[in-house]
Amino acid sequence: MVAALREFMENEGAGTLPLEGSIPDMHATTEMYLRVQHLYREKAERDVAAVETHVRQVLGRLGQAADSISHDTVRLYCRHARHLRCVRxxxxxxxxGSETVRSNVLAAALSAGGGGGLGFGGDMPPGSSDAALYVxxxxxxxxxxxxxxxxxxxAVDPQEDLPLMRQAAMQVLSEAGVGGAAKSPDSSSGSGAGSAVVSEDLLSEMCRAGAAELHVVAAFMGGVAAQEAIKLVTRQFVPIAGTLIYNAMACTTTVLEL
Known part of the structure; x- marks a missing residue:
């Protein structure tokens, strides 16, 4: 159907998508509004017929039955053609994977707004702490x-786990091609180009949390997962194309397309 849409745009559509057939609210007399609406619907029907012709031709070239895509499906496709998205x-x-990870995406997320990467505090750029939590x-x-x-x-002192946790975080950054270094709470927020700074504050928080699962956070994440499942089952709306990080401390979410 995408191939048929392209052929329509290259021919009958003259570079434009099929008309939806509906018009927005406007200031007009009832008679004028109905006339305009009638014109829109007529043009939309002609566009549907043209796209359907291209669909049948494409199906023929592929050796598929001409009626394998119904008229109603083509009509629905044309009506929502302006909202199509390709999600990979x-x-x-x-x-x-160290060879396939999108290092530039992670680095940009960690330094969003020109901040110091894995920071934690009032000068933290929006979104950067979400990327830090991902790491x-x-x-x-x-x-x-x-x-x-x-x-x-x-039964374990969180402070005892800090060295190994710090090492693990820097390994994750290194394998992602971002680079990493330790940062004390009272050090400056700047970092070298191409490197990310591991905040001791966030490291301590991660160890102090002890993998606890707060019921309010679990409920939120369960709702998000259910919503994504409904999108896939009903084939409506666009699923999240990446890893969603929910930061309950800052009440923010970030999707990382790594």
Whole structure:
């Protein structure tokens, strides 16, 4: 159907998409409004017929039955042609692989607004802490793979886990091609070009949390997951194209297309 839409735009549409057939509210007499609406609907029907002809031709070239795509489907497609989006998803292996990760995307997210990367405080640029949490969540997974538990687990002093957690975070940054360095809470917020700074504040918070799951955060994330599932099942609206990070401390969300 995309091929048919392109052929329509190159021929009958003269570079434009099919007309939706509806008109917005406007100041006009009832008679004038109905006349304009009638013209729009007529043009929309002609566009649907033209696109449907191209659809049948494309199906013929592909060796498919001409009626495998119904008239109602073509009509619906034309009506919403202006809202089409091509969404390409990446696997977790591609997102976390050192050869396939989009380092520039992560680096830009960490330094959003020209800030100091993995900062935590009043001068933190919007969105940068969300990217920092993404790095630290992956570091926590690495910590778990090494020790069999998450940092700050019960019966363990969170401060004891800081060195290994810091090392894991810098390894995640290094493998992502971003680079990393330790940053004390009282150091300046600037960082070198192409490198990200691991905030001791956020590292301490991650260890202090001890992989706890607050019910309010779990409820929010469950709602997001359910919403995405409904999108896929009903084939309506656009699913999230990336990894969603919810920062309950700042009440923000960020989607990282890594």
């Amino acid at each position: 998803y990446r696997t977790l292996a591609e997102e976390t 630290l969540l992956r570091a926590a997974d690495r910590f778990h793979a090494l020790t069999g538990r998450y940092p700050g687990s019960p």
